[in-house]
Amino acid sequence: MRIFVLTGAGVSAESGLGTFRDKSGTGLWARFDPMKLATPEAFARDPAAVHEFYNFRRRNLLDARPNAAHLALARLQRELPAHGGAMTLVTQNIDDLHERGGARDVVHMHGELLKARCVTCRAIAAQRSDLTAESHCASCRRAGTLRPHVVWFGETPLFMEDICAALSDATLFVSIGTSGSVYPAAGFVSHARARGVRSCEINLMPSDNASVFDERRYGAASDVVPAWVSDVLGA
The missing domain is CATH 3.30.1600.10 (SIR2/SIRT2 'Small Domain')
Known part of the structure; x- marks a missing residue:
């Protein structure tokens, strides 16, 4: 995976x-x-x-301090290789809480x-x-x-070539805590679906493009993300 x-x-x-x-x-x-x-x-x-x-x-x-969602994603990145998988973590956030939560090689598309x-x-x-x-x-x-x-409005997001390559190689696309209204990131799910890649939205409430996701989980990130990670690693 x-x-x-x-x-x-x-x-x-x-x-x-x-x-x-x-x-x-x-x-x-x-x-x-x-x-x-x-x-x-x-x-x-x-x-x-x-x-x-x-x-x-x-x-x-x-x-600020990283919360349970950051820690869970770091856990997934750390433990997934033992299950024969790998994870690419791309964030629209300009904070460093993923890194402080233990994640590595985070791709900051907005700087x-x-x-x-x-x-x-x-x-x-x-x-x-x-x-x-x-x-x-x-x-x-x-x-x-x-x-x-x-990256300000009117500027091109960073690392787009690397992001597109990783997205094209994925077998599961997961969007966490996004509004679904900011492009090009909002278009990633459509790119995934066009390739037959399963998609999952995790959010506090449905995003603007929630209807296009195959699976949807809603609630506080600190609750839903760790539960999802446990499900993935358990499977």
Whole structure:
């Protein structure tokens, strides 16, 4: 069994990190305008405001802890080879809770909040402290060139070639904690179904594209994900 797992903000919600879109209208983008905080144009127009937003999110992340869902996925990745299988873990999240939960080789298609990228020399480095419009790049020494190493609206997700290859090789596609509304990730299930690959949605509530999944499990990620992992390893 070759399992392709895609995770979204819902897997980290119980760790205190807010989701972006939810049906109750309390997601992050209901409170903040993404066009003013999460686009290259916004950063060029008002870098201080963008940095303030991501500094807040970075501090929140540093205080967060992985929950039972993160730990369960790490367990699946660790134990599946003994059952003759393998797991690819792709996340839309920019947090590092999968890694802190024990997962390895996590593919961050939307980048990583605890890294910064220089817009001039393209160097990427760890970043745990606040960024400002005056922050210096450690590689090229220029000031004001660092931005969060995250994918903004209008930018292409990272590692898409590797992701598509892993998805094409999978025998099971599992979506966990995603809204089903953000592309290209929302289209992964259709790609899987076109190849005859079985699909499973695990979410707090049905996503926008829930009807296309073969199997659906709903409830808190910290409850449903460990139960699903136990079922997979038990089978």
